[in-house]
Amino acid sequence: MWSSLIAVAGTLLGGALTGLMQFRRDRAAPADRRADALRSAPGELVAALGDHRRALWHREDLRLSDASAEAVAEARAASHATRSAVTAPLAAVCVLEPSLAEPARRAPQAPGWTVTGPTAA
Template sequence: MWSSVIAVAGTLLGGALTGLLQMRRERAARDERRAEALRVALGELVAALGDHRRALWHREDLVLNGAGPEAVDAARAQTRATRSAVTSSLVAVCVLEPALTGPARRAALAAFALRDAPDRTALAARREAAITATDDLVAAAGRVMAP
């Protein structure tokens, strides 16, 4: 009789242990997929921020140099496309890691702030501020994602 009780208890404990180990493996795999999605979204956001800074710099430089409306309109179309890329990547980062919402938004807003610079000095200062904000985002992401 005791041998039957021990056999049943062993079977139940073995099943419970197997289930527990499977749950842990699934959780670890889910966490890894989420971390990978965040790495991709961060990479896309940082690249989009750089593209948007460059496009805005070019557009504002054209405006400050008194370029014709056709050149400015073409540059404006480019900045709209790059801003869209920033926005979509920003949403992905904020959804995947809410702790990065603040630094990510600050980086995006700093890049957007290159618009309507009154002169080259202000444009350069805004560009540096945008680069610094992006660097701060990368540093914050490193802290959040550190093991």
């Protein structure tokens, strides 16, 4: 009889311990996801800004070298696409780390990052 009671008590304690561990893991998961996102968001923003700057540079180079209107239009469409690609990582940085929000918002308008003149993005 004692062995049956010990077996039942062990089963109940094992179930309780498993439930407690699951509860703690579930509570830690959002913090882990936030930390992972916080580590990757600035890098994604910098990469998107670099792609956008490259597209703007190419677009302006085509315009200054009197390339065909079709080539300039394609480059303009590409620069608009890269500017749109900046939006998601910019929003992620602003939400995840509010202290970086203002510098992150200013980054696309920083000197050397935008094209000035009649063909500006």
